[in-house]
Amino acid sequence: MGIITSILSGFALAFIAPVLYRFGRGATGWIVAMLPLGLAAYFSSLIPQVCSGEVITESFRWIPSLGINLSFYLDGLSLLFALLISSIGALILIYAGRYLSGHPCLGRFYLYILMFMASMLGVVLADNLITLFVFWELTSLSSYFLIGFEHDRHESRAAALQALLVTGIGGLALLAGFILLGQTGESLELSNLLNSGDAIRNHQLYTPILLLVLAGAFTKSAQVPFHFWLPSAMEAPTPVSAYLHSATMVKAGIYLLARLSPVLGGTDLWLYSLTTAGAATMVVGAYMAIQQSNLKLILAYSTVSVLGILTMLLGLGTELAIKAAMVFLVGHVLYKAALFLVAGAVDHETGTRDVNRLGGLWRAMPITAIAAGLAALSMSGLPPFFGFIGKELFYEAGLTVQSAAHLLTGVSMLTGMLLFVAAGMAGIRPFIGRQYILHKKPHEPPVSLWLGPVLLAGSGLACGVAPGLVDTSLVAPAVSAIIGHPVPVKLALWHGLNPALVIGTITVAGGLGLFAVRSRLIKVLSPLSNVVVLSPTYLYKRSLDGLMAIASLQARIIQSGYQRYYLLIIFTVTAALVLYTLISLGGLHGPVNLSNIQFYEAGLAALILMGALLSILTNSRFTAVAALGVVGYSVALIYIIYGAPDLATTQILIETLTVILFVLVVYHLPIFSKFSSVAARIRDALISLFAGGxxxxxxxxxxxxxxxxxxxSYFAENSVPLAHGRNIVNVILVDFRALDTLGEITVLAVAGIGVYALLKLKLKPEGV
Amino acid sequence: MDSIILRTAARYLMPIFLLFSVIILLRGHNAPGGGFIGGLLAAGAFVFYTIAYGVAAAGRKLLVAPYTLIALGLLVAFGSSILSFFNDQPFMTGEWSVLNTPWLGKLHIGTPLVFDAGVYLVVIGVTTTIVFSLAEE
Structure with a gap:
């Protein structure tokens, strides 16, 4: 029960948080952070169990007939991610409470971000693929809310929509891939699929499965050419960027690739698609990063680059590469989240994120500056930081591939140098050198704004100096889970004088050189980037515009805006289809039994007919409504005759309410007049006779x-024993067919809100 | 509408209407009635009150905003399914228990009644939302 409780508690707190905020105000961030802190403690307590190779599973039946269960699976890989999500979540909540203090929607923010945290935990802990997918989509959805948090700004909304569309389309592909995977592997449970990798890889559906899953993972983890949504997502408040768009959500794709590599990995297709996409992404991301002047954009593009590195390493799939990927991932989470939070603090204190206007801040904000420096050094891959170990392993993994090792190493070195420059620009440059004149005089921010960066950057240093803190406890189980058998991981700062160290040193030297000439470099390269790298954004915009154009064209054709035409079309089409079916199945032949009609039945029919005729012939609205009332009540009488009191009661109540509604609107209606021509009336009469007939x-x-x-007869027999009710109509509504009723009342609710919106919005006509 | 007869009648009929609507809701499982009919009746009471005293007064009688009632109803109806989840049964399985009460004898209590209460609230919410918005125009 532990796993599902940990996830559900996140959702529960999410929905309580807005209320909590009313009472907790400024302290709410600290209060809600207790939950992820507790979760982190819970997950830490599982480390010994998981280290010994144990896998913890939980399962609840959901739709057993389709093999869909709410089932969870916790091994080394899940545990590593769960720990990162919960512990960083706590720091982010504390930070956000201060960063966004005074924001009118802060209560709602807690709702969104806790919902995200719980969903993300669901993604990494899910066993059933459909469960995983549901949580996956929930992370996209909460990301949409969080990017669009400043919803009164157009850029925010556009960026949120872009992220939702890109990850949403990927999500649909992923669902299709999961369904195929479930059919091929004859189970939707990852725990079963992990053992049937060979059968799936040799199946004829392997290629479509892999491509669909990759579409999901690549869109989520911002691989080229889907990388463009991530920089746009920087419209989100900075804590969100730190949490979703660098530390956790964008890693969901990486998690999925890692998770499925025992099932889908190891083929040529896997190798080439992942390494190609990964290598392209890491170069493009790093290259774009150094061209930015906005702190957050530098960090965003460098995140894209790192996601590329991770994808490439997972594609290589060797033991060394997987090890490198996990170490790099942890290192990246620590320094990138720290740098994002620092960027937020700098923005908070100075009012700008433009690196060209920031300098010498270390005097005013020494603690933040130290955190930033530590994180940036780790990002640059310098010893003794954890980023150094990750980078060494990364180069080593590239050197040991069988084919194209030189190309791969060259590309990796280029990326390394560019990331070095980006680290300097984002983490060092704003704090050293001369100070610029700013609108705000910067101060050291309060503890909640520097606690996160200091802890994260400090961990990056601690893990570098003493890699024993994480190697056997966290990294080894994760690597073992991906490889499929236990792998010992022993990390050390000093590997001896080896090629990776030489390459690392060259990278640092090259990075220093590039950093010195970066402004000239940017000038030279900028025309190029407009052509090559911006094109996915352009394509996205064009396809969105195209979609809108088609939609409005279609609306112009189908949606006349006149109710009479809608009714005309609906009645004609329905009647024609019914008639066609009747004729084609021979339904018009055969005996029609018209005997044993009672006199009162005939009388009611006559009454209905007269009411209907009067309502269309009269010149008074009141007469028309009264005549329609006659029709309605007569129908109710028919229900009573045939023994359906529930239906009759409902009919009578609806008729009564209709009359009242009419009374309410009658004063607003224009004077009664005839609009349609004689020809139109004849046409309408013919259609109604046709439909009625x-x-x-x-x-x-x-x-x-x-x-x-x-x-x-089933309903009649089982109504009492199964559903404890003697009124079969009601039993069907609330028990046997309760799901239908739930759908119906939802439609009713939407209709009610629609009426409310129509009446209250008072939309102005176009062009006014 | 400024009519003293209507106003006086509305004041006394309103509680009777509402009480009756609850009875209709509760007895629905065994006899004609249920959430939908009960909801319409209760909504009728509020509509009646609206005609006599106006939207503002009727809104105060409703205690919460009509659209809150819609949301509440959906939540209650959906919430009735939670129990089946914890009992490890398919979604929306009716859960029953029999209570022995001193006055009412054996009482069958089940989640379908909770669900029906949700329907009841949604119907009141939707109807009053529409009527209030129209009447305010």
């Missing part, structure tokens, strides 16, 4: 056909 034929036929009696 067809329905009559259908009803006559239906009463003469003997249906299979099982359903109604």
């Amino acid at each position: 067809t329905m009559t034929a259908l009803v006559l036929k239906a009463t003469n056909v003997q249906f299979h009696p099982t359903i109604s």
